[in-house]
Amino acid sequence: MTEHDVAVVGVGQSDFGELAGQRVTEFGGRAVREALLASNVDNDGIEEAYVGNVASAAQDQTGVVGQAVLREVGVTGIPITRVENACASSTCAFREAYERVRSGERDVVLALGVEKMTGVPTDVALKDMSGASDAEVEGPMGMTFMGVYGMRANAYTDRFGDVREELADIAVKNHRNGLANPRAHLHLDIDREDVLESRMIADPVRLLDACPMSDGAAAAVLARGEVAERLVDEPVYVDAAEMSSGHYLDSDLEYWREELDERVSERAYREAGIGPDDLDVVEVHDAATVGELMHYEGLGLASHGEGASLVRNGDVMLDGRIPVNPSGGLKSRGHPVGATGVAQVCELVWQLRGEAGDRQVEAPEIGLAQNSGGALVGEGGVSTVTILSTR
Amino acid sequence: MSRVHPEYDESRLVVDGSIRVAEDGDPVLVGTECADCGFVVFPTRSFCRNCLSEDVQDIDLSREGELRTYTVAHTGQEGFEPPYAFGFVDLPEGVRLYSLLDGWETGTLEVGAPVELTLDEVRADPETGEPLFGHRFRLLDAAGGATGGGAGD
Numbered sequence: 388m389t390e391h392d393v394a395v396v397g398v399g400q401s402d403f404g405e406l407a408g409q410r411v412t413e414f415g416g417r418a419v420r421e422a423l424l425a426s427n428v429d430n431d432g433i434e435e436a437y438v439g440n441v442a443s444a445a446q447d448q449t450g451v452v453g454q455a456v457l458r459e460v461g462v463t464g465i466p467i468t469r470v471e472n473a474c475a476s477s478t479c480a481f482r483e484a485y486e487r488v489r490s491g492e493r494d495v496v497l498a499l500g501v502e503k504m505t506g507v508p509t510d511v512a513l514k515d516m517s518g519a520s521d522a523e524v525e526g527p528m529g530m531t532f533m534g535v536y537g538m539r540a541n542a543y544t545d546r547f548g549d550v551r552e553e554l555a556d557i558a559v560k561n562h563r564n565g566l567a568n569p570r571a572h573l574h575l576d577i578d579r580e581d582v583l584e585s586r587m588i589a590d591p592v593r594l595l596d597a598c599p600m601s602d603g604a605a606a607a608v609l610a611r612g613e614v615a616e617r618l619v620d621e622p623v624y625v626d627a628a629e630m631s632s633g634h635y636l637d638s639d640l641e642y643w644r645e646e647l648d649e650r651v652s653e654r655a656y657r658e659a660g661i662g663p664d665d666l667d668v669v670e671v672h673d674a675a676t677v678g679e680l681m682h683y684e685g686l687g688l689a690s691h692g693e694g695a696s697l698v699r700n701g702d703v704m705l706d707g708r709i710p711v712n713p714s715g716g717l718k719s720r721g722h723p724v725g726a727t728g729v730a731q732v733c734e735l736v737w738q739l740r741g742e743a744g745d746r747q748v749e750a751p752e753i754g755l756a757q758n759s760g761g762a763l764v765g766e767g768g769v770s771t772v773t774i775l776s777t778r
Numbered sequence: 779m780s781r782v783h784p785e786y787d788e789s790r791l792v793v794d795g796s797i798r799v800a801e802d803g804d805p806v807l808v809g810t811e812c813a814d815c816g817f818v819v820f821p822t823r824s825f826c827r828n829c830l831s832e833d834v835q836d837i838d839l840s841r842e843g844e845l846r847t848y849t850v851a852h853t854g855q856e857g858f859e860p861p862y863a864f865g866f867v868d869l870p871e872g873v874r875l876y877s878l879l880d881g882w883e884t885g886t887l888e889v890g891a892p893v894e895l896t897l898d899e900v901r902a903d904p905e906t907g908e909p910l911f912g913h914r915f916r917l918l919d920a921a922g923g924a925t926g927g928g929a930g931d
Contacts, residue, residue, distance in 0.1 A: 510856045523821065525876045527792050528900055528912060529851070529858040537849030538865060545847075545889040590850040636817070636828055638874040642847050642866075764874055765847070765866055 392612030393488045394622030395775065397426030398733040403603035403721035404572040405505040411448050415501040415604040416459030422497070422606035423460065427618045430461040433608070434493045437484050438469050439477025439500035440725040441519075447503065456501055456604070471725075473519040473760030474674065475630070476500060477605065478728030478771040482628040484609045494611045500730065501604040502723035519761035519768065533597055535762050536675035537589030542642035543677065544591070547692040551591060554676040555582035556698050558595050561673060561712050564705055565719025567745035572601045572721025596676040601721030605729035607736070623736045626659035626753075627774040633766035640766050647770040648685025648757065655755075655772035656687075663687035666709060667751035668738045670731040672759040672770075673716040682757055683711070686772070710748045713738060728771065731756035735775045752777055781805055781896045783911060792900045792912040796821045800838065805897035807839040807913055809873055818871045843867040843915065845891040848879060857901045867893055867915050877915045885917035892918045 399421025401414035423430060438453030448455045453467040470480040477500025484496040520530055544550065559579055565571040577595060585595040615622035629651050633640075640646065656662055663686060671686070673679035683694040688709055697703045703711040714720045714734040717727060735754035737743045753776040761768025781804050791797065800806045809820040813835065817828035820839060825832045848865030851858070863879040878900065879893070893915040900912040 521876070524793055524796075526855075528864070528876060528878055529855045529862065530864055530876055531851055531853070531855055533853070534849050534851050534864060537851070538847040541849060542847040542889060587850075587852040589852065592849075638868065638872045640874075764876060 565715025
């Protein structure tokens, strides 16, 4: 451990779902409270906070949302910054917190993600979602975000062949994992046929390929290594927190590959001193099942065109060689867009500490979370790769 | 088959300055080319995003392109009647753009399909109900003609 090491000392998460009648401050505050208590950090021990949050129209608290939520738990009088990067907002908040501690400027920083999406008219929620793509041409001309996944799926299928059944099996896997996650939004018992017969959204993406819109919050307390070791018995070390955006000026992007994942994960693996084969547990951005498949390849878990084999072989199942989305993923845990990133971190921390209950992966030591956000001309707005480990 | 909607009104474009009717009566997309580095962008811009030069000029873009990928939306945005198709079209100038797609019900919607530009209604103005216009690309069949669906149909 060097003086620049950073660890997660405690995490907390609200239920994800349709939290009817609950304000953002209520479920947000609850997530932070859990993280503080798990960290053995008092509310006046937090030195700075970064808050991932996206929505402007859907939410009740739109401005100073971080301050409003953190007031619920008495975390005040410190720098609080809202971070937006579409569906990767709270991973980016987490990365800001990580960099702050790593630089030596702070000892204890909070990363929070919070989002309210339900209980508003669908067109309001959809409008917020469509803000994550180009607002000049795409938005006004009818593009939908599931349409981006439909377009990627058709490019992938054109190049590598039909993977329709394996995609359905990814949905089945994630829902089965979600059944063992008490805080997950959807507790659905489905089979492959259910997926294949569900309503078409954006061909070939069907209803049961796609994640729901959810409310929820997740929080993580990060601390400098030396401080972390004093606070808790089992700090979970942050070995890498990398992110980047797309190129946009090129017009030759291939939609069948996650080039952004490849770039970011390469840096993350190098920073962490590991390769994809060293991973014991992974959380990826499965806003649609084809997204998960392409992230396998973008992260180097499989080579291009081979992602489906990980599903056929059972490698990515809970008891497989490289379990992916033991939490149930966005698919089943839910996707409150500003909160998903830190929720992935929560899952990894619980897994690495052996606290994941019925969805516990066997003795993991190294975990990776990948989170995406937005798109311009179909090219990802952001991909993040975070690597955590117990040492 | 006309490539320009009969009620086309240049004051009611979804994206201002993005498209016009050329002297030959067919539509043409308008982009911007940089005199310094050659970068071409769509829609138009007042300086080059590649090299920051202000020595740029609006240019007409190719009317035919290649469909890079596509989908058919069955749940869509408000103001768009599902099912409707859209995708990304590659133009020879190195421009890639999003577009609604026509002719897909009877034509062959596939990666690499040749498509041609039309100037058509994109959506209704939510406040006035009047049509707003812009680019839409339609599939050309293998013989090189348009396959069905078209401006103003």
